[in-house]
Each structure stands twice: as C-alpha cells, then as structure tokens.
Amino acid sequence: MSSVSLECLVKSYGPTEVVKGINLHIEEGELIVFLGPSGCGKTTTLRMIAGFIDPTSGAIRIGGEPVVRKPPRARNLGMVFQDYALFPNMSVADNVGFGLVERGKSRDVVHKRVEQMLRLIHMEALGNRYPIELSGGQQQRVALARALAYEPRVLLMDEPLGALDQKLREEMQREFARIQRDVGITTIFVTHDQQEAMALADRIIVMNGGVIEQAGRPEELYDRPDTLFIADFIGRSNRFEGKVVRKVSDLVSVRLSGGEVITGQSRSVLSVGDPAACVVRPESLAVGATPQEGTNAISAQVLRRSFFGSGINTILRYGENLEVILQTPKGADLNLQEGNMADVRFRPEDTFCFPLPKAGR
Amino acid sequence: MRIRRAYDGALALALAVSVVLFIVPQLFFVRQSFFESLAMGMMGDQLSFANYATILSDGFYIAVFVRTIVLSAIAALVALFIAYPTAYWLARLNSPVLRWLIILLLVSSFVSIVVKVLGLSMLLGSQGPFATFLRFVTLGWWSGSLLHNELAVAIGLVQYSLPLLIMLLFGVVQTIPKSLEDAALVHGASDWSLLRRILLPLSLNGIVTAGLIAFNMNMGAFTSAVLLGGGNVLTVPVVIQRKIVLEVDYPVASALSVLLTTAVIVINLLLVALRRGGPVGAGQGRQAA
Numbered sequence: 001m002s003s004v005s006l007e008c009l010v011k012s013y014g015p016t017e018v019v020k021g022i023n024l025h026i027e028e029g030e031l032i033v034f035l036g037p038s039g040c041g042k043t044t045t046l047r048m049i050a051g052f053i054d055p056t057s058g059a060i061r062i063g064g065e066p067v068v069r070k071p072p073r074a075r076n077l078g079m080v081f082q083d084y085a086l087f088p089n090m091s092v093a094d095n096v097g098f099g100l101v102e103r104g105k106s107r108d109v110v111h112k113r114v115e116q117m118l119r120l121i122h123m124e125a126l127g128n129r130y131p132i133e134l135s136g137g138q139q140q141r142v143a144l145a146r147a148l149a150y151e152p153r154v155l156l157m158d159e160p161l162g163a164l165d166q167k168l169r170e171e172m173q174r175e176f177a178r179i180q181r182d183v184g185i186t187t188i189f190v191t192h193d194q195q196e197a198m199a200l201a202d203r204i205i206v207m208n209g210g211v212i213e214q215a216g217r218p219e220e221l222y223d224r225p226d227t228l229f230i231a232d233f234i235g236r237s238n239r240f241e242g243k244v245v246r247k248v249s250d251l252v253s254v255r256l257s258g259g260e261v262i263t264g265q266s267r268s269v270l271s272v273g274d275p276a277a278c279v280v281r282p283e284s285l286a287v288g289a290t291p292q293e294g295t296n297a298i299s300a301q302v303l304r305r306s307f308f309g310s311g312i313n314t315i316l317r318y319g320e321n322l323e324v325i326l327q328t329p330k331g332a333d334l335n336l337q338e339g340n341m342a343d344v345r346f347r348p349e350d351t352f353c354f355p356l357p358k359a360g361r
Numbered sequence: 362m363r364i365r366r367a368y369d370g371a372l373a374l375a376l377a378v379s380v381v382l383f384i385v386p387q388l389f390f391v392r393q394s395f396f397e398s399l400a401m402g403m404m405g406d407q408l409s410f411a412n413y414a415t416i417l418s419d420g421f422y423i424a425v426f427v428r429t430i431v432l433s434a435i436a437a438l439v440a441l442f443i444a445y446p447t448a449y450w451l452a453r454l455n456s457p458v459l460r461w462l463i464i465l466l467l468v469s470s471f472v473s474i475v476v477k478v479l480g481l482s483m484l485l486g487s488q489g490p491f492a493t494f495l496r497f498v499t500l501g502w503w504s505g506s507l508l509h510n511e512l513a514v515a516i517g518l519v520q521y522s523l524p525l526l527i528m529l530l531f532g533v534v535q536t537i538p539k540s541l542e543d544a545a546l547v548h549g550a551s552d553w554s555l556l557r558r559i560l561l562p563l564s565l566n567g568i569v570t571a572g573l574i575a576f577n578m579n580m581g582a583f584t585s586a587v588l589l590g591g592g593n594v595l596t597v598p599v600v601i602q603r604k605i606v607l608e609v610d611y612p613v614a615s616a617l618s619v620l621l622t623t624a625v626i627v628i629n630l631l632l633v634a635l636r637r638g639g640p641v642g643a644g645q646g647r648q649a650a
Contacts, residue, residue, distance in 0.1 A: 050543075050547055051546075051547070052543055052546075052547075071546070072543075072546045072547045073546055073547070073548075073549045073550060073551065075547075076549075077547060078547075078548070079543075079544065079547040079548075081540045081543065081544060082540075083538060083540055085538065085540040085541050085543065085544035086544075087541060087544070087545070087558075087559060088563065089559070089562040089563055090558075098545070098548050098549075098550075098558075099548040099549045102548060102549035102550050102551070102554060103549055146544075146548065147548070150548070150549065156547075
C-alpha cells in the first residue's frame with residue numbers, strides 16, 4: 001500500500017494536450033475516483049500511472065519513489081480492465097495466480113494465495129473453470145482477484161463495471177467496496193458514471209478538458225460545486241440564466257428573463273451586468289403559498305408529475321421553455337394540478353451562481 | 362428458404378467445378394499409377410503395385426521424399442519465425458502507414474514466382490553481392506555461386522510463402538486484444554513470459570495452420586526447386602517433371618504424385634491430431650475443462 005503523487009503531469013500528442021498539468025496527492029488506502037466525460041483525460045492519466053503511456057512532462061511518485069521511466073512490470077501495481085482482460089487460455093486459478101508465478105513464487109505459495117483470493121471473491125468452487133464459462137460479474141471478480149493476489153502497492157481500475165447491466169453494476173459496486181475496505185489498498189478508479197463515483201469514492205476528482213475541475217468528497221462536490229460544469233455534471237440541477245444586478249460580498253442577485261430576481265452564492269468573479277447561471281438541486285425546490293423573507297421565488301406552470309419509487313418529480317415550465325424539476329418525498333402532498341401556476345421557492349443558501357461565457361451558447 | 366436454396370445451387374456449381382478440374386484428374390492419376398510402365402510412354406494393361414514397389418524400394422526415391430519433406434518443413438519453420446514477429450508488429454502498429462504496408466504485402470504476394478526466383482538467382486549467383494563478398498573475404502580462394510544447392514532452394518521457398526504467412530498471422534494476432542498484453546505486463550510479466558504464456562498459446566492454432574499451409578506449398582513447389590536448385594536439388598515435384606518430360610514414364614510419375622499427395626495429407630492429419638491433444642488456444646477452454 002502506497003501513496004501516489006502526480007506533479008504537473010502533462011501528456012500531449014503532437015499539438016494536442018490531453019492532460020494539461022495535473023497535481024494530485026493520493027493518501028495511502030484512499031479510494032479515489034477519476035470522474036469525467038469521455039475525452040477528459042482520466043483514462044490517459046490512469047494509463048500514465050500504470051506505465052503504458054509516457055508523460056510528456058511531470059512526475060509520478062508511488063510511495064515517494066519516482067516511477068516515470070519504469071516499465072509497468074516494475075511498478076508493482078494491480079489493474080482491472082474494462083473488458084476484464086482475463087487470459088482465455090488459463091483457468092480461473094491460473095489467472096489469479098498469474099502475478100505470483102511471474103514473481104517467481106513457489107507452487108505452494110501460489111496455490112495457498114489463490115485459494116485465499118478465491119475465498120475473498122466467493123468463488124472457491126470455480127478455480128478450474130475457464131473465463132469463457134463465467135458470467136460478466138464473475139469475470140470481473142476474477143480480474144479483481146488477479147490484480148490483488150500479489151499485494152500490489154496501488155490498485156488501478158479502468159471503467160471496470162462499464163460492461164455490466166445496472167443491477168449487477170450496483171451489486172459489484174458494493175462487492176468491490178467491501179473488498180477494497182478489507183484489503184485497504186490505495187485505489188484509483190476511473191469512471192464516467194457519477195452515481196458510481198458517488199457510491200464508491202472517498203474523494204472524487206472531476207476532470208474536464210485535461211484539467212482537474214474540482215476534487216473533494218462526494219458531498220462536497222454535490223453541495224458546494226466550484227464550477228458550473230461540476231454543478232451540471234454531478235447530480236441533477238435546475239439552471240436559471242440571467243444578468244447580475246447586485247453583488248454583496250459572496251451573494252449575488254440575478255435578474256431572470258421573466259423579471260424575477262433571485263439571490264445565490266457565488267465564489268466566482270462576477271460583477272454587475274455579467275451574464276450568470278444559477279443552479280439549484282431539484283430537492284432544494286419547494287412549492288408554497290406563503291412567501292418567506294429572503295427566499296427566492298419564481299412562478300411556473302405545472303406540466304406533469306412522475307413517480308420514481310422513493311419520491312415524485314414534478315416538472316414545471318418557467319418562462320418560454322425552461323423546464324424546472326422539483327423533487328419531493330413520496331408522502332408530501334403538494335396539491336398541484338397539471339396546467340396550474342405554482343410558486344416555486346428556494347433558499348439562497350441552496351442556490352449557486354456562476355459566470356456564463358459572454359459569447360456563445 | 363428460397364435464398365438458402367439459391368446458395369445451395371451456387372455451391373453445387375462450385376462442387377461440380379472442383380470435381381471436374383481437381384478430383385477427376387486425380388482419379389485418373391491414381392488409376393494410371395497402377396499400370397506397368399513400358400518404354401516410350403507406353404503402358405501395360407495389367408493393374409499392379411509394381412510402380413509403388415519400385416519407388417518404395419529404391420533408395421533414390423526415398424531420399425527424394427525425405428529431402429522434400431525436410432526442406433519443406435525447415436523452410437516453413439524459418440518462414441514462421443520471420444513472419445510471426447512481423448505480423449505481430451503490423452497488428453500492433455497504430456498508424457495510417459499500416460494500410461500501405463498491407464497493400465505492399467499483398468502486391469508482393471502477387472508477383473509471379475518466376476520473377477521472384479530470378480531476383481534471388483541474381484542475388485545469390487556468382488556475380489551477386491554475397492558471392493562477391495565471399496570472394497573478397499577469402500582473397501579469391503572461394504570462387505563459386507551460392508545457387509544450385511538446398512540452401513538456395515530453401516531461401517526461395519521462404520521468400521515465396523512469407524507474404525501469405527505474414528497476412529495469415531496478422532489476422533491471428535489481431536484477434537488477441539491488446540488489453541491482454543497490458544494485463545500481463547502490469548501483473549509483472551516479462552516480455553518473454555508475455556510471449557510464452559499469452560501470445561504463443563493464443564496464436565498457436567493460427568501458427569499451426571499457417572505453418573501447414575507453408576509446408577504444403579513447399580511440398581508442391583516446383584519453380585524454386587528447379588530454378589534455384591539448378592538440377593542439384595531433386596525434390597518430388599522436380600522428379601515427377603523429369604519422369605514425364607525426359608523419360609516419358611507416366612505411370613511412375615503418377616505413382617510419385619499419388620505418394621506426394623498422400624504424404625502431405627498424412628502429415629497434415631498427424632499435426633492436427635497432435636494439436637487436439639495439446640494445450641488449448643483462445644476460446645478452447647471448454648474442450649480442455
């Protein structure tokens with residue numbers, strides 16, 4: 001188990017910079033998730049840590065030791081691949097023991113350790129099977145056992161659950177979280193699925209366009225997004241655009257197209273007259289008749305309601321064509337009629353305002 | 362169903378062509394091989410095993426067969442050794458150049474064997490660079506040609522089968538996902554164990570197939586053996602040609618042909634049978650378990 005440090009890590013292919021200077025320290029035993037849309041540089045970063053890609057500049061330290069010029073085999077890492085990459089010509093047991101055999105361990109040691117790993121993934125009875133005979137979830141567990149068998153310093157996972165269906169995916173997330181906690185290994189997990197990232201991560205590193213947009217615990221990213229991209233990308237949110245009309249310390253007021261002025265928090269540089277976008281989570285919206293002091297309020301038309309198990313989404317239309325989603329727990333009776341107008345209220349503490357680029361969009 | 366029947370019809374045509382152009386002449390050969398040979402292209406009218414007895418009891422013919430098989434096998438092995446790394450390199454080449462290299466390979470395999478062999482005979486002949494170099498190094502003590510021996514024929518056979526083998530093995534390596542190599546390397550494999558434990562087992566079926574194809578081509582190769590062997594390297598096809606053209610001995614030539622075909626088929630079946638009992642390749646897990 002080791003810490004991992006990335007220092008000013010850059011990767012460019014010709015004139016295109018894919019990773020643009022990443023600085024990150026990962027503590028021993030931490031479970032880090034690189035999250036971002038495809039092409040954001042997360043997989044490139046992971047493959048640089050693994051040693052498959054040489055960085056253009058910058059340093060990678062594993063347990064304090066610089067590894068950049070070292071081949072993958074000399075880095076002592078475990079890795080799970082998106083397509084599992086199990087060796088089809090070897091049995092499950094031989095797959096799991098692969099790294100141990102390569103490290104010159106005796107037959108006895110390999111055998112014992114393989115049994116131990118198969119117990120860990122609850123597949124004791126399947127050691128003699130071949131990968132082709134296993135289900136997707138089983139193959140994934142074998143890939144994990146193979147990567148952990150020789151006690152690597154760091155575990156790398158490249159979208160490992162991408163090929164599984166939703167239910168199995170969630171099951172594997174729980175299974176994986178259990179194993180990671182049991183083993184306590186430093187883990188870097190790459191995914192584009194923000195729910196998966198939220199479910200697993202000690203810390204999420206959101207990447208976009210080759211840089212880190214924000215790094216933090218899942219709740220931090222959800223409750224206090226640093227940028228509009230994060231607010232959009234993590235969880236669902238409603239977005240109101242307008243022009244800044246007032247700014248008092250880190251509270252800004254924005255006039256919307258319908259004339260309403262809403263107030264929200266802003267940690268970005270915003271001055272009066274700037275175009276701005278304010279985002280509010282669906283569960284932070286409420287509908288009520290009595291206006292309260294200092295609460296944002298807009299008037300919107302109820303379009304439809306949809307039930308999703310643990311709650312109800314109400315979709316409203318604000319202005320010409322902006323859809324607003326309001327999420328309420330199942331029992332709450334809002335007494336809303338489709339087609340009626342409703343007053344939607346939300347607190348400035350739950351509203352986050354960001355600058356919008358002046359041109360475009 | 363109608364489409365299915367149309368396909369069956371097309372197959373029937375292909376079958377008819379094969380029967381007329383391949384199987385019928387072969388049967389003709391087989392029949393001819395059982396007649397006694399009289400001189401001057403005349404044949405007896407009694408069926409007998411005399412031709413086979415002559416061939417199988419004559420050290421000359423046995424040596425010709427052994428030479429042909431050994432030469433074909435060595436040339437096939439050498440071609441495999443050259444073709445596999447090349448095919449691997451091509452399959453992993455992530456570049457637009459790949460297209461052009463494949464086209465080049467394809468074009469080179471279309472070049473007539475006579476042209477290829479002529480090129481080689483210039484290269485290996487007494488005025489060629491290798492001979493000149495050897496004369497220079499030995500201060501004129503060695504003066505000769507590298508042509509007209511087994512080595513020259515083997516080089517010719519390797520050269521002829523190489524483009525085809527590279528293309529066959531290119532397809533084989535392409536079926537091995539790159540992530541398997543990444544997985545092997547990250548889990549600690551050396552390049553040697555990557556080759557021995559992953560790449561070779563997963564390409565074994567393809568390697569055996571490609572090797573057999575090269576071997577079969579070599580067994581029947583006539584042009585390389587005649588032009589590069591220059592009459593010093595007598596292989597079965599060369600001897601068959603002599604029997605027909607020089608000695609007008611159709612029955613013995615036929616018997617030699619039948620024996621050559623039989624030898625090729627037996628060797629192929631033997632290798633395939635050996636493969637069955639051997640280690641498994643990709644996708645063969647079930648059979649082995």
